[in-house]
Amino acid sequence: MRVLVTHVPVAATTPVHTHRWASVEYVLSTTDFIRRDGDGEVLLDTRAANSRPALPDVLWSESRPPHSIENVGDLELRVLMVELKKSQGQSDAESHAGA
Numbered sequence: 782m783r784v785l786v787t788h789v790p791v792a793a794t795t796p797v798h799t800h801r802w803a804s805v806e807y808v809l810s811t812t813d814f815i816r817r818d819g820d821g822e823v824l825l826d827t828r829a830a831n832s833r834p835a836l837p838d839v840l841w842s843e844s845r846p847p848h849s850i851e852n853v854g855d856l857e858l859r860v861l862m863v864e865l866k867k868s869q870g871q872s873d874a875e876s877h878a879g880a
Contacts, residue, residue: 788858797848798849805840814851819846819847826853
C-alpha cells in the first residue's frame with residue numbers, strides 16, 4: 782500500500798507521471814481540471830464534461846498510463862490516494878481481493 786496526498790495549486794500543471802497501481806481516492810478539495818495523456822492530448826476537461834467531483838467524494842481508479850493534471854479552476858485540487866500495490870507474483874485479481 783502507498784498513501785499519497787496530491788496538491789495541485791490554482792493554474793499549476795503536474796509533470797507527466799503514471800499510477801502503477803489501482804487506488805481509492807478521497808477528494809479533499811475540488812476544482813476544474815484538465816487531464817492530458819503523455820503526448821498532451823486532452824483526456825478529460827471537467828468543464829466540458831460537467832464532471833467536477835462533488836464533496837465529499839470517494840472514487841475508485843485503475844492504474845493510469847502517463848498523464849498530467851492542469852488545475853484550470855479557482856481552488857486547489859487536493860486528493861488523498863491509497864494505492865494498492867501488488868506483492869511480487871500476485872495477480873491483479875488477487876491484489877483486489879477484499880478491497
